[in-house]
Amino acid sequence: MQPYNSELFLTTSEVADLFDVHPSTVKRWSDTEGLEVDKTEGGHRRIYLRNALTFAEERGIETFLAPFAPFESHVWLAVRDAKDHHDFKRARSLAMGWLLRGYPRRVTALFHQLVIRPELPLELVCDRAIQPFMAEIGTAWREGRLRIGEEHMASQAVLEALIRLSPRQALEDPDEERGGSTRPPVAVVGAAEGDQHQIGSMCIRVLLEREGWQVLYPGANTPAEEFAALQRTRRADLICVSVSPPATEAHIRRAFDVLREFYRAGTPYHLVFGGSEIGEIPELAGPSPFQSVEVFRSAVAFIDWVRNHGQEMESEAWAETA
Ligand code: B12
Structure with a gap:
């Protein structure tokens, strides 16, 4: 040997x-x-x-390796490290190398391989592969090692890998509109007003869809009033607002105030803010009309909460239509 x-x-x-x-x-x-x-x-x-x-x-x-020729062995090792040790360093550096040489499709294909593997929790891939890869991209851009076009290509490559995951059954359920008795839980997911970063909220969207949720996804830069209007249209059980810097706690407070103002007890929901840089916001812990208000800095913590409370939200959704 x-x-x-x-x-x-x-x-x-x-x-x-x-x-x-x-x-x-x-x-x-x-x-x-x-x-x-x-x-x-x-x-x-x-x-x-x-x-x-x-x-x-x-x-x-x-x-799955054949399309990566002549890099099959690099991809094999990257995927093996990810699967066996939840170590994504090789995958991230392979992706960065391809991006710099102008091969964004390979980047999408590699991330796709990571996000489709049943033995690799998707939330972990979001937190440990996608988030740090994009942070490295941000640093490289700031230090002038990467042009803005390359940063955009990286964002697009990752978004494409995620969007391919969106399951077919995520099509709106016609039974719901006919007033049928089966209604999956519904969420509105997007980024706060003024926030152009989309990948964090896309992670949350596909994670919820994988858990069987219907997701309304207005994407980046969504005013709080719009979150409220979308929630009411489909009687959503959950609103998820993603907040990345330079958006700050002030953006969260404003969204919170607007949503509180628009809240109607007849269409109750849980409110979640998420983003890796969100600090402590004491006001969110105080009394409010929402079923609950939560802040998460990672996809793993969020999905843990959804799994613990999802059942509850599902039965609330069912009770409403029954
Ligand atoms: C890609 C990118 C962009 C792209 C976004 C493209 C797109 N379609 O999304 C573009 C080019 C548009 C952009 C614009 C800007 N950006 Co930018 N951007 C980034 C970059 C490189 C990656 C962000 C990303 O996609 N991360 C990947 C995702 C998966 O990570 P995440 O959002 O943190 O999400 C994870 C968790 O936070 C959590 N999460 C996120 N959302 C939610 C929501 C819920 C409900 C839950 C539960 C969890 C959760 O789960 C996710 C999975 O782990 C970051 C670098 C970095 N360090 O993050 C800079 C960065 C955030 N940007 C920055 C800046 C400065 C800007 C601009 C001001 C640049 C400019 N001068 O125009 C503008 C701001 C525009 C605006 N008003 O928002 C700075 C912010 C610095 C600061 N502290 O102020 C950073 C840190 C880059 C840097 N190093 O300087 N950016």
Whole structure:
């Protein structure tokens, strides 16, 4: 095994995952069909990634790595680190390299690979891959290592990876309009007025959709009055307002005041503010008409709260239409 990168020797089950077949099929292929294997000292099979990919190519077996040629091994290691150790450093530096060389589609495809994997919680990918990657982009731009066009391409690449996740069942439920008895919980998600940053709220949108929510998504720069109007139209159970710098706590206070003014007890909802830089805002903890007011600095903390309270909101949604 000496002349090879030892990190690129795959176990039978890793190859099975890559080929989307049962491990026993991989064993059979290595015994009788010419899939080249090495053996460890303990007698376990190890398959060099390049040999596995050549075998796949010859047999017409599709793998998620093929479109990344000639960077299959880089992508394999990045995805393996993410899956096995929740370590996204390799993925982020690969994405940055591609962006700087003018390959934004690869960036989208890589992030897409991270966000679709069932073994990788999406909220973790948002907090540990997307958020830090975009922060690195921001720093590189500020230091003049990245042009503004490249920063925009990075934003677009990440947004595209996320939007591809939006599930088909997220189409509005016709049963709801007919007054049917099944109504999924509904949320309005966007960024505060004056805030042009869209990726944080897009993370929240796709996370909620994955949890079975219907999401109204006005996106960036949404006035608080609009959040209120959208909430009322669909009797939404939740409003999520994303706030990034240079928007400040003053923006949150203003949105809070406007939403409080527009609040109607007949269409109750929970109010959530989110963003990694939001500080303490004591006023939000005081008495208010909302079912609750929460502030989250991460997607992980938010989704934890949704899972703990989601059931409650779902039954409230059902009770309303029953
Ligand atoms: C991309 C970007 C832009 C893009 C946005 C494109 C788009 N379509 O979104 C554009 C070019 C439009 C832009 C504009 C500006 N930007 Co800008 N931008 C960024 C950058 C690089 C990335 C932001 C991002 O997408 N992050 C990725 C997401 C996933 O992270 P996030 O928003 O934090 O979201 C996570 C959590 O916060 C949380 N979360 C977020 N929202 C919510 C909501 C809820 C409900 C919950 C529960 C959780 C939650 O979950 C997410 C997942 O972890 C940041 C750098 C940085 N350090 O963040 C600068 C940055 C935020 N921008 C900055 C600046 C200065 C600006 C401009 C003023 C530049 C200018 N001179 O015009 C304008 C401001 C426009 C405005 N009024 O808003 C500064 C702010 C500095 C400061 N303290 O004031 C930063 C920090 C860059 C820097 N290093 O200087 N920007």
